[in-house]
Amino acid sequence: MAKSITISQLLSHTSGLETSGSQGFPGYDVSKNANGHYRAALPDLAEALEGQWPSNTLPIRLKDWPGHVFNYSGGGIGVLQLIIEAVMDAPFAELMDEHVFKPLGMKRSMYVIPEEDGLNDSTKEGKQGSGKYARAYYNGYTSCEAAHRVNPEQSAAGLWTTPSDLLTLVSAIQSSLHTDTGFLPSALAVSMLTEVQSGMAHAWFITPDHFGHGGSNMPGWKCNLLASLTNKRALAVMTNSAEGAKVFWKVQAALFYLLGWEKASNFWYERNCVVPFADVLAVTPYETILALWSGGWKEQDREWIVELVFESCVPWLKRLWIAAHAKGEYQDGSKIIVDLVCKGGVEVLIRLVEDKEGKPMMEMWNGNTGSVVMMKKV
Secondary structure, three states, X not given: OXXXXXXXXXXXXXXXXXXXXXXXXXXXXXXXXXXXXXXXXXXXXXHHHHOOOOOOOOOOOEOOOOOOOOOOOHHHHHHHHHHHXXXXXXXXXXXXXXXXXXXXXXXXXXXXXXXXXXXEOEOOOOOEOOOOEEOOEOOOOOEOOOOOOEOOOHHHHOOEOOHHHHHXXXXXXXXXXXXXXXXXXXXXXXXXXOOOEOXXXXXXXXXXXXXXXXXXXXXXXXXXXXXXXXXXXXXXXXXXXXXXXHHHHHHHHHHHHHHXXXXXXXXXXXXXXXXXXXEOOOOOOOHHHHHHHOEEXXXXXXEEEEOEEEEOOEEEEOOEEEEOOOOOOOOOOOEEEEEEEEHHHOOXXXXXXXXXXXXXXXXXXXXXXXXXXXXXXX
């Protein structure tokens, strides 16, 4: 086993350092109360990593041998920030601005503490204010008590940015992979996006065809970034809501569907399945194609009936719409015929499949549990 922790291990979350607690780095509410006092004291990064007052997290400790196993550690990224600041003798925020944001033209990315009058606050009429920084919401209309929280763990949880700026960064990385004139040396870009362990490269989650990373901050921020390894395709979805993940997976699926992109392989941090939006304008396949799936189906001890009905001479599956979801492929030769979602908001997807011998198969995706159940024809 390794006797020391390397930069590579910190970036690939194989350093042996533990995670940053059950809630990650929850941040600190540094807004002022009615008496003009700050609601929370703000520790510096070293105090936060050591779990010293006034931090709200436990100490980051070594829990395994360096290099032994992947274990996502925001604390390890915080340690990396301390190393960078010590070696470069400058604050992390200034270094990022000088070496990344300005060279790439990322004009709306920064590590700052927004002033209260800079927040895009709600008005009594329900309209957004004119501030530059979005505030956090629980859902689509109820704002969190704290408009945002501040993180001394800037490298792990302190970036303010936009989807466009994130895509600028990703485009620079993609160009560096395939040219010698990119933002990064080609060899460095390749090394950064080479898997180390368990679907983790250096700072990025990786699959054979995509790289990406999710983002989650308290009290209400959920985001996701996904990019191709083989071309310049990429997407970024950012929400300022604690419930945002329920939306961005569907948005991501719909974008792949509408743009005709190949389906991205599942990442470690994704759900097993996502029940997407419906394409209410799409027409289901003809009756002759769907006839094989009409009739009785069984899921364990429960039986279901699939019924074909007609509307204006166009065949529809009763109560189902075409799913706005990029089609996947099966390695065993099975063919996906169509993905269908329920009308009325029920979080279920029905996938009609032909096996390699042409026999009908059916899958039921449960959006509540994120599970996929195989149905049997009866």
